[in-house]
Amino acid sequence: MVYKIDPRTKIILVLCLTSMVLIVENIWFVIGIGVISVTCALFMRVELFDLIKRYHRILILILTISLVQSIFTQDDQVLLEVAGISILTENGIKLGVKTFIRMLVILTSGMIMSTSNYRETIQGLIQWKIPYKIAFMTSLSLRFIPIFMEEFQDSMVALQLKGIDFKKIPLGEKTRIYVYLLTPIILSSLKHAEEIAIAMESRGFGAYPKRVEYLVLQLKGRDYGVMAGSVLISIVYVTLSLII
């Protein structure tokens, strides 16, 4: 694609995808949204397969959360039972799959946003009359996603170097390990939040009522097309999922 898509178009697309995936309940429709998101990401030149290869651990983590959710959901349609305890139920599996795809769509959305330069994203939001402060914070947070991924990767390695084999964690210890794994990420996001706050203050946020803008974005025909298409398709999609 020669022409660059406006960051605002991406925002609309991402908003449509994430709200759809959260609203829709029918499993086949949720799967459909997963497929659509991945297709969009590929069109936006997100190097999805490369990312999957590098961060397959995160996918495994999400998969585990989904699995746990699936196991703890009780239902009449028992598919697998061990010693009188139902392990897999039809509803459980459906719920697990939905959780998995929902998280996946949210991650993919972050990836789509990170294909835009953050200055452009901020500018796009301001031109939509969103206060600069909020625009700045939003776009900056999106840019931290790849950094988080990298930090997460390092922590995975560090845990393994402590002698922990992810393939052989005793069942009772799984939750504990995942909590450990999330701790550095949560703490580092707090730290990044602080950095953002400092960066904002040092740029004189709030010091002047109006900011001068150099970069001005122009929406093109194609942008309107994609935006309108995203919204329309979303509405149709959600309606269909409610009817069927």
Place this chain on the structure above:
Amino acid sequence: MESYIKLRQVSYAYPKGRFSLHDVSLNLNQGEITVVKGLNGSGKTTLGKIIMGILIPSTGTIEIDGVDSNKLKLCHRGSKIGYAFQNPDRQLFTASVFEEITFPLEIKGMSKKAADQKATMLLEKFDLAHLKQRVPMRLSRGEKQRLVLASILAQEPGYLILDEPSTGLDRDRRRELYDLLETLTREGIGMAVISHDLQFTENYADRIITMAEGQVIIDGL
């Protein structure tokens, strides 16, 4: 004495980006401090990660303690070589200093009593005993650094790779850390320390390796 780590014509290129490490051959010995220095971007961190097995070389062989490193899974390497990331926050996980040491031991099946004993001993040695109920993330940089050392030594590795461990420490804290590293070396462990600090290089190094553009250009003292 047989070298603990042997690299033979090891090369590596990041999948993205231009940087590559080429044709590094190196023996690293126990009982000595090897300082690795070089400009930013010369490949020091990359070399450390390759020896650890965090990055897999495209060609060449690495032998660790007499074993072909291809045969060692990441989760078994920690008991051969201890690795300290440049940023200690990446390798602190728990809610208490004490637990930071005991949890991997317990998960691997050591009894609670034995794990507690070992942790008490290590915290004592690294002057952290008075902090044992504190949250690791809230410690000072120097304390974090010592905790990371204590926790990797809990696995009793034969060698250490430390990536710029003196970052963020003032002069006195650095001196304390260096003395600690020297003590460990006298006890027989070996270590490769990535460092820019002249005070360290001049007073503590048994050997200095200088890197530039992905190659070892000087190896000696």
